[in-house]
Amino acid sequence: MQEKDIKFLEDSFKKYYFEHFDLIRVPNRTSEREFGFQKFNSGMTRHISIKDDKELHLLLMKNVPSDVYCSNACYSFPNLPMNEKDWKEADLIFDIDAKDLNLKxxxxxxxxxxxxxxxxxxxxxxxxxxxxxxxxxxxLPCKNCIDTSKNEVSKLSEILTEDLDVQQNNIHVYFSGNEGFHVYVYDSQFQQLGSRERSELTDYIMFNGAIPETFGMKKFKA
Missing domain, CATH: 2.20.28 (Rubrerythrin, domain 2)
Structure with a gap:
């Protein structure tokens, strides 16, 4: 990318960060999360600890990143290397992408x-x-891709609230920026689940490994 293009993008992003910071959702428990950012034409900067939304705004205005990242996990020491952060718990995040739906x-x-x-x-x-x-x-996703992804989000939301007793106001849906949606579940009883338990939870939602007969369904021979 040419220097003049980078300058134009940085000026545009800085103006947006200054005028529309209120549109950026700052996660709860900000000080316990790891933040990272990437500037135009440069690598990733990680292991950043931020106290509150004011510090985040300052970071955006000072560095003018093209992308900003935040961990779904909470740590005791978010600014330290991964093996020293001391994991506490993590939000549930589901990625629904049109490319995985086998759409014609x-x-x-x-x-x-x-x-x-x-x-x-x-x-x-x-x-x-x-x-x-x-x-x-x-x-590039078409209207059918987005509509079908939305339908999958609705089905997931119903399972989360009806089967798993997640409060609707703790479910937040964001457009992924590409071909689908990210579904975040905050402050639920599943925050402290490990990777194995989260995998089993996904299997339940996806009906993976389920035996239909245990749900009262009969198996018919062809």
């Missing part, structure tokens, strides 16, 4: 970009120009 419409808005010659063509196994097989798939 995707073939209509997916193209292949050749890594060798940058040729863009309809989705294929080889480049039409140089015959290279090094292709990168690119897709």
């Amino acid at each position: 419409c995707r073939k209509n808005h997916t193209v292949s970009k050749c890594s060798e010659c940058s040729e863009v063509s309809a989705e294929s196994m080889k480049c039409n120009k140089c015959n290279s097989s090094k292709l990168e798939k690119k897709s």
